[in-house]
Amino acid sequence: MRQKGLALIFCFWFMIVTVACTAVNSEAPQATVESSENNVNPQPNVEQKQTAYYVDSGLFKIHAVNDSEKVGEAEKIALLTFDDGPKGIVTTEILDILDKYEAKSLWFVSGFNYGVSIDQPDPAKADRFRTLVKEIHQRGHLIGNHTWSHANLRQLSAEEQKREIASMNQLLEEITGEPVRFFRPPFGADTDVQKLYMKEAGMQTMNWSVGSLDWELKEAEQVVEQVVSTIHPGANILMHDLPIQVEALDTILAQLREMGYRFMLPTELEPSLAES
Numbered sequence: 001m002r003q004k005g006l007a008l009i010f011c012f013w014f015m016i017v018t019v020a021c022t023a024v025n026s027e028a029p030q031a032t033v034e035s036s037e038n039n040v041n042p043q044p045n046v047e048q049k050q051t052a053y054y055v056d057s058g059l060f061k062i063h064a065v066n067d068s069e070k071v072g073e074a075e076k077i078a079l080l081t082f083d084d085g086p087k088g089i090v091t092t093e094i095l096d097i098l099d100k101y102e103a104k105s106l107w108f109v110s111g112f113n114y115g116v117s118i119d120q121p122d123p124a125k126a127d128r129f130r131t132l133v134k135e136i137h138q139r140g141h142l143i144g145n146h147t148w149s150h151a152n153l154r155q156l157s158a159e160e161q162k163r164e165i166a167s168m169n170q171l172l173e174e175i176t177g178e179p180v181r182f183f184r185p186p187f188g189a190d191t192d193v194q195k196l197y198m199k200e201a202g203m204q205t206m207n208w209s210v211g212s213l214d215w216e217l218k219e220a221e222q223v224v225e226q227v228v229s230t231i232h233p234g235a236n237i238l239m240h241d242l243p244i245q246v247e248a249l250d251t252i253l254a255q256l257r258e259m260g261y262r263f264m265l266p267t268e269l270e271p272s273l274a275e276s
């Protein structure tokens, strides 16, 4: 009886090993018999690297698409965003600092840096705008829409709102050759008209979750402190291509990286928006 029991246990063990080997082999079809035998006690599964990210439309945090239950808890990721540019004063310096940390970012640009309208370019600005947007895009960053004139959409008619968004999209798509997917309303002032426009255009509205206050603080150290003290997993950080940010950004990225943060871009629209 005891021998029979032992035989059963052995059979059961053999079955588990066989199943484990099959599983290992299915992950690595070219593995030889020898190597699969070496994997009888395989390493614990290394967490699969996430490659798809989206920003939710509630708290505007960046999430891994396949990891929604960990949102805001486990994964130390942050989205870097730059609004109102490209101003051209320090844009390339900002890009150089981002490169140093291999960090990609999302730029919500406005057409007032180009001219009065798409048909009335400012000769002193338009070429610079094109060159900078092209450079930002070519260096691996995303370009988003921040309205043409940095308007408060709540103060405009429906037609004016649509024109603000559409003309910006038109110019950006002409420059980058890609559709614009993300929109940030100036002052965070979204409207029903704008939200409907986003839905129809397959775009997503995005505000932010961490304000760097680089537009009102006077010292770079204060900007660093503001970001580092309010950072959280999934943070969507609002910054500008301003001189104070050139001073602050290197330290911000160094400190965040030391805290374990990685800098990710949204690669998808929020799944619920993409489905609708």
Ligand SMILES: [Zn+2]
Residues within 6 Å of the ligand: 083, 084, 146, 150, 186, 187
């Ligand atoms: Zn703005």
